Amino acid sequence: MRSNGRTDEHQLRPxxxxxxxxxxxxxxxxxxxxxxxxxxxxxxxxxxRIRDEKIDSATLQISVRPLNGLSGPLHRLAERQLRDxxxxxxxxxxxxxxxxxxxxxxxxxxxxxMSAAVNAASLALLDAGVAQRHLLxxxxxxxxxxxTLLLDPSLKELETAKSVHTFTFSNSNDAVIAGVSSEGVYSxxxxxxxxxxxxxxCATIHSFYRKTMEQKLAPQ
Amino acid sequence: MVVLPGDIVPIPxxxxxxxxxxxxxxxxANIVVAxxxxxxxxxxxxxxxxxxxxxxxVPQLNESVIGIVTAKHVEGFRVDIGGxxxxxxxxxxxxxxxxxxxxxxxxxxxxxxRVCLANKDMDPELDCVNPSNGKADGFGEVKGGFxxxxxxxxxxxxxxxxxxxxxxxxxxxPFEMAVGMNGRVWVDAGTPKxxxxxxxxxxxxxxxxxxxxxxxxxEFKSDxxxxx
Numbered sequence: 001m002r003s004n005g006r007t008d009e010h011q012l013r014p015x016x017x018x019x020x021x022x023x024x025x026x027x028x029x030x031x032x033x034x035x036x037x038x039x040x041x042x043x044x045x046x047x048x049r050i051r052d053e054k055i056d057s058a059t060l061q062i063s064v065r066p067l068n069g070l071s072g073p074l075h076r077l078a079e080r081q082l083r084d085x086x087x088x089x090x091x092x093x094x095x096x097x098x099x100x101x102x103x104x105x106x107x108x109x110x111x112x113x114m115s116a117a118v119n120a121a122s123l124a125l126l127d128a129g130v131a132q133r134h135l136l137x138x139x140x141x142x143x144x145x146x147x148t149l150l151l152d153p154s155l156k157e158l159e160t161a162k163s164v165h166t167f168t169f170s171n172s173n174d175a176v177i178a179g180v181s182s183e184g185v186y187s188x189x190x191x192x193x194x195x196x197x198x199x200x201x202c203a204t205i206h207s208f209y210r211k212t213m214e215q216k217l218a219p220q
Numbered sequence: 221m222v223v224l225p226g227d228i229v230p231i232p233x234x235x236x237x238x239x240x241x242x243x244x245x246x247x248x249a250n251i252v253v254a255x256x257x258x259x260x261x262x263x264x265x266x267x268x269x270x271x272x273x274x275x276x277x278v279p280q281l282n283e284s285v286i287g288i289v290t291a292k293h294v295e296g297f298r299v300d301i302g303g304x305x306x307x308x309x310x311x312x313x314x315x316x317x318x319x320x321x322x323x324x325x326x327x328x329x330x331x332x333x334r335v336c337l338a339n340k341d342m343d344p345e346l347d348c349v350n351p352s353n354g355k356a357d358g359f360g361e362v363k364g365g366f367x368x369x370x371x372x373x374x375x376x377x378x379x380x381x382x383x384x385x386x387x388x389x390x391x392x393x394p395f396e397m398a399v400g401m402n403g404r405v406w407v408d409a410g411t412p413k414x415x416x417x418x419x420x421x422x423x424x425x426x427x428x429x430x431x432x433x434x435x436x437x438x439e440f441k442s443d444x445x446x447x448x
Binding site for chain 1: 222225
C-alpha cells in the first residue's frame with residue numbers, strides 16, 4: 001500500500017486541474033497530483049523592460065514561489081528547467097519586444113512539485129491563449145532501495161529513493177522526450193524502464209488535459 | 221470539436237485556396253493548432269479557424285478598439301489599447317482635423333478608434349476616421365457613460381448580429397454601447413443605476429446560452445425600469 005491509498009507502483013495520484021482561477025491574470029490554472037498542488041499564472045504578451053527586450057521574440061519571465069519561506073537555489077533550478085521546456089513550447093517569435101510572465105506558486109508539496117509546475121504552466125499558457133507548438137505533460141518517478149519503480153512518488157517515498165527521474169513529454173510527438181532530469185544512482189535498464197512508464201503516464205495526463213478542456217468549452 | 225495546441229487538423233477539401241485563420245498555423249504540409257478552442261469551418265469550406273477565448277488583446281488590422289489616452293505630444297496621442305505596446309493616434313486622424321484645428325483630448329480620455337497599422341515588429345497605429353470618405357463613422361472620443369473590461373470572447377459575441385441579449389435589454393431600456401475588440405466595452409444609459417445593471421447583465425451574459433436569453437434578461441427588468 002502506497003500513500004494516498006494507491007495499490008499499484010505505476011499508479012498516479014488523482015489528477016486535478018482547473019482554469020481561470022485568478023481573476024486578474026491573463027491566464028491561470030491549478031494542477032495537482034493528489035495533495036501536491038501548484039497554482040500558475042500567465043501575463044502577456046505584455047510590455048517589457050528595455051533591458052529584457054528581445055528584438056526577435058518574446059521574453060519569458062518565469063518565477064517559482066515556494067510553499068513557505070524564501071525561494072532558494074532549488075527554485076532557481078526549477079525556473080531554469082521550466083524556461084527550457086516553455087521556451088521550446090511557446091511560439092515566442094510572433095510577439096517580439098514583449099514579455100510573457102509565468103508565475104508558479106506551490107500551494108501543497110507532497111513530492112513531484114516540479115512535474116506539477118510544468119503541467120500547471122502548460123495549462124495556464126493554454127488558458128491565456130498564448131500560441132504554443134505543443135502542450136507539456138510531466139511526471140516524476142523514483143526507484144526505491146529494492147529497485148522497484150514508483151510512479152508519482154510522495155515525499156516519504158522520495159526520502160528513501162535510490163534515484164529520481166522527472167520526464168516531460170509533448171503531445172505532438174510523444175515518442176520524443178521534451179525534457180528529463182535525473183538524480184541518484186541508476187542503471188541504463190532502469191532508465192529505460194522509467195522512460196517507458198513515464199511515457200504512458202504522460203499520455204494519461206494529456207488525455208486528462210483534453211477532457212478538462214472539453215468540459216470547459218463544451219459542457220454538455 | 222475541441223482542439224489543443226499540437227493537434228493536426230485535416231486540410232479541408234475545397235476548390236478554392238484554403239485560408240488558415242486565428243489559432244492555427246502551417247507547419248510544412250500540415251495545419252497545426254496553436255491555441256485551444258473549438259475548430260470552426262466556413263460554409264464554403266475554404267476557411268478554418270479556432271474559436272477560443274482569451275483576455276489579452278493582440279492588435280489586428282481594421283479592428284475597432286477602445287483606448288485610453290496616456291500621453292499627448294505635438295503630432296498626436298499615445299493610447300493604451302490593452303496590447304503589449306502602446307498605440308499612437310495621429311492628431312490629424314480625426315474627421316475634419318487640420319494642422320490648425322486639432323482635437324484636444326485630455327489624458328485619461330476614452331477614444332473609440334480603428335487599428336490602421338498592426339504589425340508584430342511595430343507599435344500599432346490608430347485612426348478615428350474612415351479613410352475612404354474622411355467621415356468619423358462613429359469613431360472619436362467617447363464622453364460620459366462607463367467603460368468595463370471583459371474577455372475577448374464576450375466582445376465578439378456582443379458584436380454578433382444574432383446576439384439576443386442586446387435586443388432584449390434594449391427593449392426594456394434604451395442604451396448606447398461601443399464594443400472594442402480589445403476586451404473593453406463602453407455603455408451609456410439614462411441613469412447611473414441603469415448603467416450599473418446593464419454592465420452586470422452584459423458581463424453575466426457570457427455564461428448564458430442564447431436560448432435562455434429571454435429568461436435571463438427578465439431578471440434585470442425591475443432594476444432597469446425602476447425610477448430610483
